[in-house]
Amino acid sequence: MSSTTSSRPSSGQSLREISRDAVRARITEIALELFAERGFEQVTVEQIAAAAGMSARTFHRYFPAKEDVVIGDPARGGEFVRDVLAGRPQDEPVWDSLRIAFEALVSQAPRRGGDDDRGKLAMRVLVSAASLRARSLEKHLLWARMLTPLVAARLPNDDAAFRAEIIVQSALACFDVALTTWANADDGTTASELLERSFATLRPQV
Amino acid sequence: MSSTTSSRPSSGQSLREISRDAVRARITEIALELFAERGFEQVTVEQIAAAAGMSARTFHRYFPAKEDVVIGDPARGGEFVRDVLAGRPQDEPVWDSLRIAFEALVSQAPRRGGDDDRGKLAMRVLVSAASLRARSLEKHLLWARMLTPLVAARLPNDDAAFRAEIIVQSALACFDVALTTWANADDGTTASELLERSFATLRPQV
DNA sequence: TCACTTGTGTCAGGCTCTGACAGAAGCGGC
DNA sequence: GCCGCTTCTGTCAGAGCCTGACACAAGTGA
Numbered sequence: 356m357s358s359t360t361s362s363r364p365s366s367g368q369s370l371r372e373i374s375r376d377a378v379r380a381r382i383t384e385i386a387l388e389l390f391a392e393r394g395f396e397q398v399t400v401e402q403i404a405a406a407a408g409m410s411a412r413t414f415h416r417y418f419p420a421k422e423d424v425v426i427g428d429p430a431r432g433g434e435f436v437r438d439v440l441a442g443r444p445q446d447e448p449v450w451d452s453l454r455i456a457f458e459a460l461v462s463q464a465p466r467r468g469g470d471d472d473r474g475k476l477a478m479r480v481l482v483s484a485a486s487l488r489a490r491s492l493e494k495h496l497l498w499a500r501m502l503t504p505l506v507a508a509r510l511p512n513d514d515a516a517f518r519a520e521i522i523v524q525s526a527l528a529c530f531d532v533a534l535t536t537w538a539n540a541d542d543g544t545t546a547s548e549l550l551e552r553s554f555a556t557l558r559p560q561v
Numbered sequence: 562m563s564s565t566t567s568s569r570p571s572s573g574q575s576l577r578e579i580s581r582d583a584v585r586a587r588i589t590e591i592a593l594e595l596f597a598e599r600g601f602e603q604v605t606v607e608q609i610a611a612a613a614g615m616s617a618r619t620f621h622r623y624f625p626a627k628e629d630v631v632i633g634d635p636a637r638g639g640e641f642v643r644d645v646l647a648g649r650p651q652d653e654p655v656w657d658s659l660r661i662a663f664e665a666l667v668s669q670a671p672r673r674g675g676d677d678d679r680g681k682l683a684m685r686v687l688v689s690a691a692s693l694r695a696r697s698l699e700k701h702l703l704w705a706r707m708l709t710p711l712v713a714a715r716l717p718n719d720d721a722a723f724r725a726e727i728i729v730q731s732a733l734a735c736f737d738v739a740l741t742t743w744a745n746a747d748d749g750t751t752a753s754e755l756l757e758r759s760f761a762t763l764r765p766q767v
Numbered sequence: 768t769c770a771c772t773t774g775t776g777t778c779a780g781g782c783t784c785t786g787a788c789a790g791a792a793g794c795g796g797c
Numbered sequence: 798g799c800c801g802c803t804t805c806t807g808t809c810a811g812a813g814c815c816t817g818a819c820a821c822a823a824g825t826g827a
Contacts, residue, residue: 371803399783410806415783489699493695527734531730532723
């Protein structure tokens with residue numbers, strides 16, 4: 356676990372971590388291109404690995420499952436949203452806090468990895484295959500488990516956990532619909548814009 | 562397709578269909594027992610098939626995927642909800658119509674296949690394995706595609722499709738949370754009761 | 768009884784994913 | 798620069814899910 360000798364060179368990452376991230380990014384890039392071209396299920400892991408110059412076994416050391424290339428790190432987005440949510444004022448309506456937190460996610464994401472089209476491409480691949488859709492929903496379920504306690508803490512005691520779960524799941528539904536619509540849209544509609552509209556549609560009295 | 566010679570003997574099912582349904586039910590029963598006992602992932606298709614006295618190949622002729630034993634026919638529930646929804650008065654608030662339609666589903670389900678504990682057992686198995694959860698959410702996505710047009714038809718033209726999608730997905734989220742909570746509850750709380758509470762929590766102004 | 772359809776087992780094969788092992792490559796201290 | 802240590806990688810083997818193809822048995826209707 357590199358706990359004994361970790362001489363982080365000023366940045367937060369060791370050389371090996373940098374290298375590892377670079378390889379991951381390269382695999383993602385190549386795989387996404389293949390998926391967009393031929394379809395997710397028509398591309399085998401072996402083909403991705405060959406295109407990336409490695410064995411299939413090595414591919415699986417970077418991504419536990421083929422779907423993870425498109426899905427990305429499951430916990431990452433959830434942690435981000437959770438942190439933003441935790442920083443919002445306690446007396447703000449929860450629904451607003453959730454909207455703001457998810458908006459922070461969608462406006463932060465493109466800055467991280469290249470241009471916006473990359474995210475759109477991934478999203479289009481995502482909605483095109485059932486197994487990807489399923490895995491993505493599973494990820495949202497993980498996010499829900501991370502966000503629910505924070506939401507529950509803001510609700511009146513009466514049935515807080517149960518109601519928090521519903522609110523969080525609905526927020527995720529808004530998020531999902533907004534991003535799906537965004538991916539399929541050809542006009543220049545922003546993801547943030549769609550997200551706002553989706554949250555406005557529901558808006559429970561909380 | 563049995564379109565040429567189908568002499569339905571007064572009931573809606575041919576003999577072969579009855580036999581087929583019986584085999585399906587038997588496989589489900591055996592598999593559910595094994596899953597509850599050892600866990601979904603610890604039971605192989607080959608083991609289920611052996612316990613049911615058939616080859617693995619035959620098992621797959623009844624269920625395309627191992628998960629389908631627990632999930633059931635994806636379209637079935639969606640069709641039921643859709644039909645109830647279609648029968649509701651057009652001027653009823655959509656959210657109420659949706660609640661009523663889903664309540665009809667949960668109160669009809671137990672009558673169909675044995676006692677109530679059977680459904681609860683399936684639900685408990687369902688939430689215990691990630692791949693099952695994912696497949697179930699995928700099923701809900703199919704339901705959403707079936708319900709959205711009906712909901713959109715009742716909404717003002719402005720952005721009807723987009724907003725309908727969000728409302729339907731949220732209703733499904735309520736449904737999911739209610740059933741999950743019901744499965745984990747040890748007291749005698751009814752699924753209908755939880756469903757009503759979950760829909761009341763959200764209740765958008767529609 | 769004679770087709771015809773349907774159900775089943777067996778065989779073969781593809782695909783995803785994992786464990787185990789050995790060798791290559793990088794990193795630390797000396 | 799050399800030597801241990803960790804990490805990365807490829808190869809091999811195998812489990813498990815799922816599908817297509819074929820042959821054979823069992824029903825179904827004329």
